Amino acid sequence: MKADILIAGVGGQGQILASRLIGAAAILEGYTVRTGETIGMSQRGGSVVSHVRIGGESKSATIPFGQADLMIGFELCETVRNIKRLSENGRLIVNTQRINPVTVSLGMDEYDTNAMEDALKKTTSNLIMLDGYSLAHQAGSFKAVNVVLLGAAVGAGYLPLSRDSFIKAIEEIMPQRFHNLNYAAFDSGHDLAGRIIAKNTE
Amino acid sequence: MIKLLMGNEAIALGAIKSGVRVVSGYPGTPSTEILETVAKNNDGSIYVEWSVNEKTAMEVAAGAAYSGARTMVTMKQVGLNVASDPLMSLAYIGVKGGMVIVVADDPGPLSSQTEQDTRHFAKFSNLPVLDPSTPEEAYEMVQAAFELSEQVGLPVFLRPTTRICHACSSIDISDSREEHIPSGFEKDSRWVIFPQLSYRRHIEIEKIQVALSLIFSKSPFNTVSGKGSLGIAGSGIAWSYAQDVINDLGLNVKTFKVGTPYPFPVKLAESFLEGLDRVLVLEELDPVVEEALLEIAGSKGLRISISGKKNGATPYAGEFSYELVHKAISDFAALPGADINEPAIPPLPSRPPVLCAGCPHRASFYAVKKAMKGQKAVFTGDIGCYTLGNAKPLNMVDTCLCMGASVSVAQGIKRVEPDTRLFAFIGDSTFFHTGIPGVINAVYNQTDIVLVVLDNSTTAMTGHQPHPGTAKTMMGNVSEKIDIEGLLRSIGVKWVQKINPFDQKAAITAVKEASNVKGVSAIIFEAPCIALVKKPEPLRVDSHICRACGLCIREIGCPSMILKEDGKVQIEPSTCYACGLCSSICPFGAIGGMNHEG
Numbered sequence A: 001m002k003a004d005i006l007i008a009g010v011g012g013q014g015q016i017l018a019s020r021l022i023g024a025a026a027i028l029e030g031y032t033v034r035t036g037e038t039i040g041m042s043q044r045g046g047s048v049v050s051h052v053r054i055g056g057e058s059k060s061a062t063i064p065f066g067q068a069d070l071m072i073g074f075e076l077c078e079t080v081r082n083i084k085r086l087s088e089n090g091r092l093i094v095n096t097q098r099i100n101p102v103t104v105s106l107g108m109d110e111y112d113t114n115a116m117e118d119a120l121k122k123t124t125s126n127l128i129m130l131d132g133y134s135l136a137h138q139a140g141s142f143k144a145v146n147v148v149l150l151g152a153a154v155g156a157g158y159l160p161l162s163r164d165s166f167i168k169a170i171e172e173i174m175p176q177r178f179h180n181l182n183y184a185a186f187d188s189g190h191d192l193a194g195r196i197i198a199k200n201t202e
Numbered sequence B: 001m002i003k004l005l006m007g008n009e010a011i012a013l014g015a016i017k018s019g020v021r022v023v024s025g026y027p028g029t030p031s032t033e034i035l036e037t038v039a040k041n042n043d044g045s046i047y048v049e050w051s052v053n054e055k056t057a058m059e060v061a062a063g064a065a066y067s068g069a070r071t072m073v074t075m076k077q078v079g080l081n082v083a084s085d086p087l088m089s090l091a092y093i094g095v096k097g098g099m100v101i102v103v104a105d106d107p108g109p110l111s112s113q114t115e116q117d118t119r120h121f122a123k124f125s126n127l128p129v130l131d132p133s134t135p136e137e138a139y140e141m142v143q144a145a146f147e148l149s150e151q152v153g154l155p156v157f158l159r160p161t162t163r164i165c166h167a168c169s170s171i172d173i174s175d176s177r178e179e180h181i182p183s184g185f186e187k188d189s190r191w192v193i194f195p196q197l198s199y200r201r202h203i204e205i206e207k208i209q210v211a212l213s214l215i216f217s218k219s220p221f222n223t224v225s226g227k228g229s230l231g232i233a234g235s236g237i238a239w240s241y242a243q244d245v246i247n248d249l250g251l252n253v254k255t256f257k258v259g260t261p262y263p264f265p266v267k268l269a270e271s272f273l274e275g276l277d278r279v280l281v282l283e284e285l286d287p288v289v290e291e292a293l294l295e296i297a298g299s300k301g302l303r304i305s306i307s308g309k310k311n312g313a314t315p316y317a318g319e320f321s322y323e324l325v326h327k328a329i330s331d332f333a334a335l336p337g338a339d340i341n342e343p344a345i346p347p348l349p350s351r352p353p354v355l356c357a358g359c360p361h362r363a364s365f366y367a368v369k370k371a372m373k374g375q376k377a378v379f380t381g382d383i384g385c386y387t388l389g390n391a392k393p394l395n396m397v398d399t400c401l402c403m404g405a406s407v408s409v410a411q412g413i414k415r416v417e418p419d420t421r422l423f424a425f426i427g428d429s430t431f432f433h434t435g436i437p438g439v440i441n442a443v444y445n446q447t448d449i450v451l452v453v454l455d456n457s458t459t460a461m462t463g464h465q466p467h468p469g470t471a472k473t474m475m476g477n478v479s480e481k482i483d484i485e486g487l488l489r490s491i492g493v494k495w496v497q498k499i500n501p502f503d504q505k506a507a508i509t510a511v512k513e514a515s516n517v518k519g520v521s522a523i524i525f526e527a528p529c530i531a532l533v534k535k536p537e538p539l540r541v542d543s544h545i546c547r548a549c550g551l552c553i554r555e556i557g558c559p560s561m562i563l564k565e566d567g568k569v570q571i572e573p574s575t576c577y578a579c580g581l582c583s584s585i586c587p588f589g590a591i592g593g594m595n596h597e598g
């Protein structure tokens, strides 16, 4: 199996942890992994991306334009910003949460939600949009958005790694006091995406 | 055991495997995680420290290497500028225990002031440099670097770049560890640099360069393969992109992978150039490999055309990408370019990094801004999270040059503009790094400046490392806390005040007073970085009281504040740190705690 997965979002949303979890789950299933992260100044609320490459022969961690099999967008505008890396009709999970850049609050820039959502719908039909922010909050913490979205990717059948491997990866990487919260977060995304897919194929 | 490791973690674990005994460094993106990983995996037999700056770190490592210990020192590329004084002499003195100098370069740059290329420093200082193309190669190279260092008696550079440092690979690592017991320091005139000694050593060093070139021609980090009349040479991450592109295009070319850019593996390069008509060189930053190949071709009188930066085939500035390398190789091999059909996207708002919601620096900048309203003032800035105070709406960073420069640049401006008030902003870690000499300079030369120390009890930008003012060390010990106020007083700063910047009234009064002091005055704004405190319940805006004036957002630009459709303001509860700065600005008292109406 070979899968290139791109995660795009705003610094502080826990992308690095998400890519580490995918990496750990993939290693548990016997695959080789490469990841590349944005670490540094952009982590202070700037645009960040993580690349995760499972299997395959590539030597570099960066996914070329048009080659991501799956993209997990942690925030609407950042998803659109990086959509050029998604493959033709590739799979896309989007957290509909809108995080206003300060430039928008100051009136220097505009954030056109409708135009952005339209652009995504035009790019691919394998698209699931969900409110990861509220699901994470219900699971016990706003911070668990990252794990909700991973759950959704697995639940939709977009990420060919098992729920079990992710449960083990959470156990391996995260402090024990966060385990139950993250299991719940994972499952809430997993179940919702599963239901959306079932409904779409009806 | 297969583990997913970041390049920086791989370097750390490779060094531990090689029996490293002393590790020193100063935090700097993208190098920081190397030293942190050593500390995290320390069984107690390794001495690890964050030094006060890179020069100190280099000297600590040198002393340990004189004493026969395997040592490693880590920093980012601009850190090497600070450490260049000991570096240049160290090449003459040499080492006994293996010494690896890890300097992380930052093409882009993504988090740096410059795009300088450490391979030049290697050449300049006559020290060998290894340039990894993947995290797994970095793991192998750091181990080879210790061996090589002991073999030739010189420190060895390992020079990863951001895309190696911050990329992860599944790497098969072993738990075994080489045992290297340091022989101890032996008194000998070789450790004392004198002109006579330097002359003799210079002759030796040049001989070692020749020997190193031969060693590198046989190194597994340099390889020549394939055949044909077209050749592609590459190093670092550019080589990884090149391999992927060559594979994807199914191209048959001769290749030369360069893992040791200096001293250049001349013999191997000659075998690469043999029979070629044209060569494309792929490397980020400066044309180091390209120049080496040009030199060989020139001295051998070979009729080969060599493409790279010098003929515009690839750029000097910025980092490479798969796409850039794809285009360069396609052009070189006269293949049609890939047509990438990019999806049409609507205009998007820009999203530059900002100070966190609740960051105490925002309050400090705001207090100074308020106090100096309508006055002629210049605000010199420095390196850290607070460089982000340059953004709108704060606009409070007029200059930024390098670590510690805020304090001294302010003095130069003051000498030309005596009627302007000069404020030098510097963070706590940067103050200890290279800020102190500048303050002494101002006191000594009686220059009127206001020093503003932004003390948030950590080195925040690089991920919250301890420093001399925090009293914590990387060995887990608690040391004597170095008190900034006491230090300033002891060097002759008479007017010093410590203030919590969230007490805006007191802060503004103090700033006004400080700006009227003759000579150096200092304000220490003391409040911890939000990463060090538990997140409190957020504040909220009472929408019945909010009159949609937008003043709070316009004044401070906190990322937790959102302008709603109706022009009223809302606070994002997941990120608000309840610092209260916005509520001190709201003229109608609309912003308050949780029991406030939402």
Ligand code: SF4
Pocket: A044, B354, B355, B356, B358, B359, B360, B361, B385, B456, B460, B461, B529, B530, B531
């Ligand atoms: S990490 Fe700390 S110092 Fe840096 S912007 Fe955030 S609150 Fe401020």
Ligand code: SF4
Pocket: B357, B358, B359, B539, B558, B559, B560, B561, B571, B575, B576, B577, B578, B579, B580, B581, B582, B583
């Ligand atoms: S209290 Fe106001 S200024 Fe402070 S973090 Fe919350 S929204 Fe931002």
